[in-house]
Amino acid sequence: xxxxxxxxxxxxxxxxxxxxxxxxxxxxxxxxxxxxxxxxxxxxxxxxxxxxxxxxxxxxxxxxxxxxxxxxxxxxxxxxxxxxxxxxxxxxxxxxxxxxxxxxxxxxxxxxxxxxxxxxxxxxxxxxxxxxxxxxxxxxxxxxxxxxxxxxxxxxxxxxxxxxxxxxxxxxxxxxxxxxxxxxxxxxxxxxxxxxxxxxxxxxxxxxxxxxxxxxxxxxxxxxxxxxxxxxxxxxxxxxxxxxxxxxxxxxxxxxxxxxxxxxxxxxxxxxxxxxxxxxxxxxxxxxxxxxxxxxxxxxxxxxxxxxxx
Numbered sequence: 001x002x003x004x005x006x007x008x009x010x011x012x013x014x015x016x017x018x019x020x021x022x023x024x025x026x027x028x029x030x031x032x033x034x035x036x037x038x039x040x041x042x043x044x045x046x047x048x049x050x051x052x053x054x055x056x057x058x059x060x061x062x063x064x065x066x067x068x069x070x071x072x073x074x075x076x077x078x079x080x081x082x083x084x085x086x087x088x089x090x091x092x093x094x095x096x097x098x099x100x101x102x103x104x105x106x107x108x109x110x111x112x113x114x115x116x117x118x119x120x121x122x123x124x125x126x127x128x129x130x131x132x133x134x135x136x137x138x139x140x141x142x143x144x145x146x147x148x149x150x151x152x153x154x155x156x157x158x159x160x161x162x163x164x165x166x167x168x169x170x171x172x173x174x175x176x177x178x179x180x181x182x183x184x185x186x187x188x189x190x191x192x193x194x195x196x197x198x199x200x201x202x203x204x205x206x207x208x209x210x211x212x213x214x215x216x217x218x219x220x221x222x223x224x225x226x227x228x229x230x231x232x233x234x235x236x237x238x239x240x241x242x243x244x245x246x247x248x249x250x251x252x253x254x255x256x257x258x259x260x261x262x263x264x265x266x267x268x269x270x271x272x273x274x275x276x277x278x279x280x281x282x283x284x285x286x287x288x289x290x291x292x293x294x295x296x297x298x299x300x301x302x303x304x305x306x307x308x309x310x
Contacts, residue, residue, distance in 0.1 A: 072282055073272040080114040082271045082286060089289035093296070100174040100296050102141070108293070109134045109203065112210060118270060122260035125253065130206055133199045140196045141171035144180065174200065174297060178304050191310055197301075198309045204297050205241055211290040212237035217267055218283035220276070227276070230267055231258040 072083045088111060091104035109130070116127040171177040177196050181187050186195045216233035228236075235258045243251055264276075271286075273279045301307050 072285065075270070075272040078114075078118065078270070080111060080118055080270055082282065085111040085115075086286060086289055089286075089293055092293055094173060098175075098296060098299070100293060100300070102137070102171055102173055102177060105174070105293065106134050106138065112207075115210075115270065119262060120260055122257045126206075126257065130203065133203050136194075136199050137171070137177075137196045137203075140194075140199075141177070144171060171196065174300050178300060178306065182304065187306070187309070189305070189309065197304075197306055200297070201301060201306055201309050204294070204301065205245060207290065207294055207297075209234075209237050209241035211287060211294055212241060214283050214290070215287045217264065218280050218287060220280070227264060230261040230264055234258045234261055 072086055074083055075081060085108060088104045088108040092101050092108060094101050113127055113131055113134070116123050116130070171180065177200070178187075181195050181197050186193060187197050192198065213230070213234050216228060216237065217230065219228075221227050235255075238254055238258070243254070246254070268274060268276065268279045271279060271282045273282060298307075
């Protein structure tokens with residue numbers, strides 16, 4: 001028994017040390033300083049990105065879901081808002097039935113990041129990495145938009161979403177970004193490149209993890225009347241969506257994150273409900289929206305053979 005306790009203690013200390021090391025290393029990759037320091041090559045002025053609300057298009061696949069919107073309440077006093085998430089997810093679905101509009105897609109991720117960051121400091125390591133990816137796509141979109149207009153990336157300071165090229169530049173949609181980067185030779189299938197397409201693939205996998213987690217939270221109890229904990233649901237989803245693409249150290253760090261996830265009641269409060277019976281329809285509406293966005297993105301990445309980019 002003593003040997004078992006020592007083994008468990010050593011394992012816990014190893015995992016804790018591993019996560020602390022990862023957090024320390026990742027701090028060197030994050031922008032440092034405040035607003036006055038931005039504008040350099042190390043810290044682009046991404047803080048000027050304005051999150052302008054978008055009107056959701058009335059699409060055929062959403063028509064039957066419009067009446068469900070009243071289920072989604074505005075939650076005062078918190079940064080994550082399920083209504084905003086649903087709005088941006090719907091807005092990202094292009095009317096052609098195939099494409100994903102990049103600006104509302106990234107706004108959806110802003111809300112999902114607020115959701116992740118509200119889960120505690122242990123989750124912050126992963127949310128930081130996701131935020132780096134959304135910032136990178138915005139930065140690359142700005143760079144290519146300026147290049148199209150014959151300007152250098154440092155010659156103009158973005159003030160509106162349009163300045164990032166998400167409305168008028170080459171990165172208006174997922175498909176236009178992928179096609180533009182392929183044409184420019186920015187995507188390589190043999191080694192890693194700093195491309196929006198590769199970055200999007202990483203976001204795509206993380207979106208699948210969040211979708212599976214919320215789907216699990218929407219389900220009822222098992223045959224014995226027991227609900228799975230968020231930690232168990234997060235671990236199950238991670239094994240499918242992210243673990244196959246992560247190295248050993250990240251997988252060990254993830255185990256600590258799942259142990260630290262708050263209880264199910266906390267997750268229900270994030271969508272402004274108190275009971276599981278109230279949460280189920282809300283979560284299913286969100287999961288349905290996430291599924292539509294994920295499916296479209298999957299098809300685009302699959303079409304251009306980008307699902308296994310290094």
